[in-house]
Amino acid sequence: MNDYLVRALAFEGSVRAFSVRTTDTVGEAQRRHETWPTASAALGRSMTAAVMMGAMLKGEDKITVKIEGDGPIGPMVIDSNAKGEVRGYVTNPQTHFELNEKGKLDVRRAVGTEGTLTMVKDLGMRDFFTGQVPITSGEIAEDFTYYFAVSEQVPSSVGLGVLVNPDNSILAAGGFIIQLMPGTDDETITIIEEHLNKMEPVSKLIEKGLTPEELLFEILGQENVQILSTMPVAFECNCSKERFGRAIISLGESEIREMIAEDGGAEAHCHFCMEKYNYTVDELESFIDEINA
The missing domain is CATH 3.90.1280.10 (HSP33 redox switch-like)
Structure with a gap:
């Protein structure tokens, strides 16, 4: 399966949803930067979120995300656009720690819990739109969730996952963004919350072979989802x-x-x-x- 992104609506348009498989895309970044597992997870999660945010743009619009925490990984910078193209780097790619108490890669320790997440949107106008929020957890998904709530005033749930093979290559990567539109009723919110609480980690679901569409069905219920479009996703750099x-x-x-x-x-x-x-x-x-x- 190649990497691709899905745009969707759910619950009669009251919910906007994005889902993406980024296994090959994050794998390309891992190979180019020779990242170690914890750095791969941090950069991979960030690139996955950024490529979905790029899909919210139009035409030649693009975004730059900078995550600058107080952890040893140093700043991460990711560029994404409306065409599914994403690129990124981490300052200290050879950063790795033992698994955390949950048996997962310790991204929080690598990124840090103090610092900022900055979003710069180039919408083709004279001035750029810049939003900045403090890092809340260092786990990346929670930090993007907080960004949407504070900077864009959109209640959102962000799920991001990266699994790494013993040889440091990427086994599985992907994620989702679920956003509540104004006026979403309490019953819909309750259904989504129940599904999110029950579901396995997103990286595990991708490892099992779930497509981006099936990932959204898992969260929202297949009968509630209307797929709008799909788009290929890839690591792409415009340098020359x-x-x-x-x-x-x-x-x-x-x-x-x-x-x-x-x-x-x-x-x-x-x-x-x-x-x-x-x-x-x-x-x-x-x-x-x-x-x-």
């Missing part, structure tokens, strides 16, 4: 040698001449995908020519 070249040009002639004199060239490194781009002396001199043209 040309883009980094423009960044080098923006440094100015003196800085570029310094690169030539001291290093005999230049190397650019993308934090998101770990790609490296090398520039020869001839290429750097062509940048100088462009500046002086």
Whole structure:
């Protein structure tokens, strides 16, 4: 099964729902960054939430999520857009601890319980929309739930899961976001709460082979769900040698001449995908020519 996302409504439009399988997407991030299990879980959960939030956007809109706690993992940064494309990195990818008291990866310890979750939305207008909330648990799902409640005033339930194989590769990853629209009745809320309390962890359900649709059926009841659309999801980085070249040009002639004199060239490194781009002396001199043209 390839990674994909589902948009849905439930209970006659009173509930909005998203569900996604991100096993391959998180696996790609794990391979590129060589993350250890606890870091993989933290980054994977964050990327899963971000790709669902990207699906709430339209057209060329995009979001950047930054989770900056006081734990040893350091800041995490994730970009996502309305096309199902997501990329992310963690400052200290080789972070890992023993399992916590519940027998799960200790994401809280890695992320920390003090700090901020910041959301920047680029909606194609002059100004960006920025929302920021304090980290409430460090477990990621609860932190996104709190963000929706405080910054967007939308009561939500966020479930995120990542299972890691003994060789550090990703066994299963995915999640859901359930949001109550204004006027949702108490009976509907009670049904959803009962289902959420009874269900297995989302990563276990994905490991068992449940599709994103079936995940929503598990939470909301199949008879209550109306699937609106599906969308492929993938790790995708928009970096390129040309883009980094423009960044080098923006440094100015003196800085570029310094690169030539001291290093005999230049190397650019993308934090998101770990790609490296090398520039020869001839290429750097062509940048100088462009500046002086």
